[in-house]
Amino acid sequence: MSQHSTIEWTDATWNPVRGCTKISPGCKHCYAERFAERFRGVRGHPFEQGFDLKIVPEKLAEPLNWKSAKHIFVNSMSDLFHEKVPLDYIRSVFAVMNVAKQHQYQVLTKRAERLEELNQRLPWAPNIWMGVSVENEEYLYRVDHLRRTSAFVKFLSIEPLLGSLGKVDLSGIDWVIVGGESGPGARSMNEAWVKEIRDQCLRAGVAFFFKQWGGGQKKKAGRELEGRTWDQMPELVTISSSCAMTSTQDVGTAAAGSRVAAF
Numbered sequence: 001m002s003q004h005s006t007i008e009w010t011d012a013t014w015n016p017v018r019g020c021t022k023i024s025p026g027c028k029h030c031y032a033e034r035f036a037e038r039f040r041g042v043r044g045h046p047f048e049q050g051f052d053l054k055i056v057p058e059k060l061a062e063p064l065n066w067k068s069a070k071h072i073f074v075n076s077m078s079d080l081f082h083e084k085v086p087l088d089y090i091r092s093v094f095a096v097m098n099v100a101k102q103h104q105y106q107v108l109t110k111r112a113e114r115l116e117e118l119n120q121r122l123p124w125a126p127n128i129w130m131g132v133s134v135e136n137e138e139y140l141y142r143v144d145h146l147r148r149t150s151a152f153v154k155f156l157s158i159e160p161l162l163g164s165l166g167k168v169d170l171s172g173i174d175w176v177i178v179g180g181e182s183g184p185g186a187r188s189m190n191e192a193w194v195k196e197i198r199d200q201c202l203r204a205g206v207a208f209f210f211k212q213w214g215g216g217q218k219k220k221a222g223r224e225l226e227g228r229t230w231d232q233m234p235e236l237v238t239i240s241s242s243c244a245m246t247s248t249q250d251v252g253t254a255a256a257g258s259r260v261a262a263f
């Protein structure tokens with residue numbers, strides 16, 4: 001949990017859940033697992049139990065105490081929709097996001113099926129951005145699950161990109177992040193795969209963020225694509241609780257056509 005994050009597309013991380021289990025090829029070199037397992041058995045350390053899944057209720061209220069507005073990556077060290085996280089607890093996390101409205105929350109999951117299954121039971125708010133991870137063409141079905149949710153802002157984290165995605169249906173999607181894998185054993189990413197996604201985002205008017213090339217020397221490889229950085233973010237959906245808009249369709253209509261804001 002940190003008020004400051006080095007992740008390029010967020011300001012802070014908040015981990016009311018710790019630990020996870022691997023579910024697809026994108027998890028192979030999971031950074032969170034590598035980090036957590038270093039501390040297994042270290043008494044008193046937050047990751048004393050390594051990467052075993054654990055809910056952390058004492059961390060629930062943390063964003064309420066952060067006064068300045070931030071983009072907060074929810075569960076950078078876990079997956080909120082993991083099957084072992086009880087629905088009531090997920091609802092508590094959503095309740096905090098509804099109360100601490102000064103922030104924008106970026107929730108990311110690979111458990112897209114469970115996300116859709118629980119969708120109707122979650123109190124969505126405009127400041128809750130919901131994303132799914134997709135690493136190759138085989139997992140594009142996660143985007144369909146996301147599309148069917150009531151999230152106001154929907155995004156894709158295509159990291160680590162492990163192959164060409166081919167044609168991606170970007171309807172209803174507000175933001176796409178692409179990145180290569182970094183660290184020991186990093187799998188390489190082809191420039192053509194990145195450009196293929198970037199071009200589809202440009203055509204569809206979807207904000208595009210290129211995070212990094214990755215590889216063994218991530219800093220050296222940098223994050224420029226065709227001579228520039230791509231730091232687009234979705235336009236914020238600003239709706240007060242007294243707003244006359246009552247459905248996600250209304251919000252979607254209002255936001256359509258001008259989804260991209262370059263920071």
Ligand code: SF4
Nearest residue numbers: 020021022027030078
């Ligand atoms: S879903 Fe995310 S946190 Fe969980 S093992 Fe995979 S990469 Fe790691």
